[in-house]
Amino acid sequence: MKFISTRGGGEPQSFIDVLLNGLAPDGGLYVPEAWPELDLERLKSFAGAPYSDVAMEVVKPFIGDEIPAETLQNILRKVYQDNFDHSCVAPLVQISPNTWIMELFHGPTLAFKDYALQLLGHLFDYVLEQRGERVTIVGATSGDTGSAAIEACKGCKNIDIFILHPEGRTSEVQRRQMTTVDAPNVHNIALKGNFDDCQNMVKAMFNDTTFRNEVNLSAVNSINWARIMAQIVYYVTASLALGGPNRKVSFAVPTGNFGNIFAAYAARQMGVPTKRLIIGSNRNDILTRFFETGTMKSENVEPSLSPSMDIQISSNFERYLFDLLDRDAKGLTKLMNSYKDNGSFSIGSEYMAKARREFDARRCPDEQTKGLMTACYNETGYMLDPHTAVGLYAGMQVREDPSVPLVALACAHPAKFPDAVENAIGIRPPLPPHLADLYNRPEHVTALGNDLNTVQYFVLNNIKK
Numbered sequence: 001m002k003f004i005s006t007r008g009g010g011e012p013q014s015f016i017d018v019l020l021n022g023l024a025p026d027g028g029l030y031v032p033e034a035w036p037e038l039d040l041e042r043l044k045s046f047a048g049a050p051y052s053d054v055a056m057e058v059v060k061p062f063i064g065d066e067i068p069a070e071t072l073q074n075i076l077r078k079v080y081q082d083n084f085d086h087s088c089v090a091p092l093v094q095i096s097p098n099t100w101i102m103e104l105f106h107g108p109t110l111a112f113k114d115y116a117l118q119l120l121g122h123l124f125d126y127v128l129e130q131r132g133e134r135v136t137i138v139g140a141t142s143g144d145t146g147s148a149a150i151e152a153c154k155g156c157k158n159i160d161i162f163i164l165h166p167e168g169r170t171s172e173v174q175r176r177q178m179t180t181v182d183a184p185n186v187h188n189i190a191l192k193g194n195f196d197d198c199q200n201m202v203k204a205m206f207n208d209t210t211f212r213n214e215v216n217l218s219a220v221n222s223i224n225w226a227r228i229m230a231q232i233v234y235y236v237t238a239s240l241a242l243g244g245p246n247r248k249v250s251f252a253v254p255t256g257n258f259g260n261i262f263a264a265y266a267a268r269q270m271g272v273p274t275k276r277l278i279i280g281s282n283r284n285d286i287l288t289r290f291f292e293t294g295t296m297k298s299e300n301v302e303p304s305l306s307p308s309m310d311i312q313i314s315s316n317f318e319r320y321l322f323d324l325l326d327r328d329a330k331g332l333t334k335l336m337n338s339y340k341d342n343g344s345f346s347i348g349s350e351y352m353a354k355a356r357r358e359f360d361a362r363r364c365p366d367e368q369t370k371g372l373m374t375a376c377y378n379e380t381g382y383m384l385d386p387h388t389a390v391g392l393y394a395g396m397q398v399r400e401d402p403s404v405p406l407v408a409l410a411c412a413h414p415a416k417f418p419d420a421v422e423n424a425i426g427i428r429p430p431l432p433p434h435l436a437d438l439y440n441r442p443e444h445v446t447a448l449g450n451d452l453n454t455v456q457y458f459v460l461n462n463i464k465k
């Protein structure tokens with residue numbers, strides 16, 4: 001399978017090039033040249049098979065023979081059998097008639113990002129080993145992504161990773177999940193500044209060509225195609241568990257960046273029978289406003305109970321827009337330029353009618369988030385994290401036909417957001433056993449000033465030569 005840029009530039013690329021490069025040189029995002037079709041009848045026969053076997057079927061058409069099948073299978077087994085604390089990897093828990101929670105918090109950092117990043121780390125390491133190369137990954141985080149990237153790279157022989165977080169501005173659980181990792185290739189930088197300063201610092205390092213080449217700079221950001229690919233797998237396992245391919249399922253997904261819900265769309269394009277794909281937004285509702293009005297427009301980011309969705313730019317949305325416009329790269333580039341120049345773009349009513357047939361979107365303000373966390377605990381005993389509550393709320397708003405199973409994605413463990421959970425149900429959720437001593441582990445972090453030279457000097461001095 002080859003991959004093309006949504007902006008139409010360059011030649012089609014191989015999976016490995018797309019994995020290593022992330023963003024296309026013309027500023028677009030890579031998408032598969034065509035959507036492959038899954039053999040669902042064959043997948044049905046996988047009932048009871050390990051998650052990694054289903055994963056193999058899902059990723060195979062994208063990777064082709066670029067990684068030998070046996071190697072790939074071994075990587076998938078290692079990732080999903082060794083690094084997740086539930087033997088089902090992405091188990092379904094029923095909370096009411098025909099309503100399920102898909103728990104995506106059984107990885108090392110308790111958020112769904114592990115499901116993709118754990119695989120990415122192993123794929124990177126394998127490809128680099130084959131090429132005899134080494135990369136330096138730098139990233140900025142306000143919380144979840146940084147710890148998931150660190151956990152994904154900590155055992156990798158050919159990667160040094162530097163994660164910048166704004167000093168004093170992440171939650172204690174989130175900071176400790178990053179800083180308590182003790183590995184020679186992992187470097188935490190507490191930058192004296194805010195999250196934007198961290199992001200700008202990363203950008204400045206990438207823009208410095210000499211530095212970029214000297215340390216072979218790379219990123220594992222949310223637009224990497226391989227992350228989407230890995231996230232398709234759990235939509236397939238959920239469908240199969242609930243009667244697929246002979247029965248349609250609806251998915252409710254809390255999303256800001258459009259990453260996780262795009263993976264649901266990809267699963268549908270590959271043949272997974274889905275009824276509704278439901279987007280849950282918090283008060284930062286750029287996506288919901290788009291589906292209501294046909295206009296995508298950034299506004300200021302407001303803090304909410306579900307901080308991992310406090311964003312106003314939905315970077316993965318470009319991938320869907322490309323399909324919505326019947327893969328018209330020129331038309332898409334115009335819209336993206338308008339967005340860059342004016343902070344907004346609008347879509348005609350015919351296309352919007354199609355978009356509304358393909359997705360539903362609902363907003364869930366903090367009051368409703370907290371209300372649902374309380375109600376769900378009182379009625380079922382199940383603890384929702386605030387992000388999960390946003391998705392479930394949207395799902396319940398949209399649901400019409402109770403005979404269609406509704407699967408709400410639990411994107412984080414409640415213990416990751418203990419204050420919000422305690423506030424809603426009066427109980428502080430305990431960390432799972434593998435993190436129970438998190439507050440006693442020593443931290444490894446270097447505080448640095450918000451100055452490019454200082455940070456570059458630190459990177460140069462700490463990479464393995």
Ligand SMILES: *Cc1c(COP(=O)(O)O)cnc(C)c1O
Pocket residue numbers: 111112113144222254255256257258259260261308309387411412
């Ligand atoms: C990252 C994250 C999200 C948002 O994911 P998208 O990439 O925007 O789909 C939602 N919930 C949690 C807990 C997250 O960590």
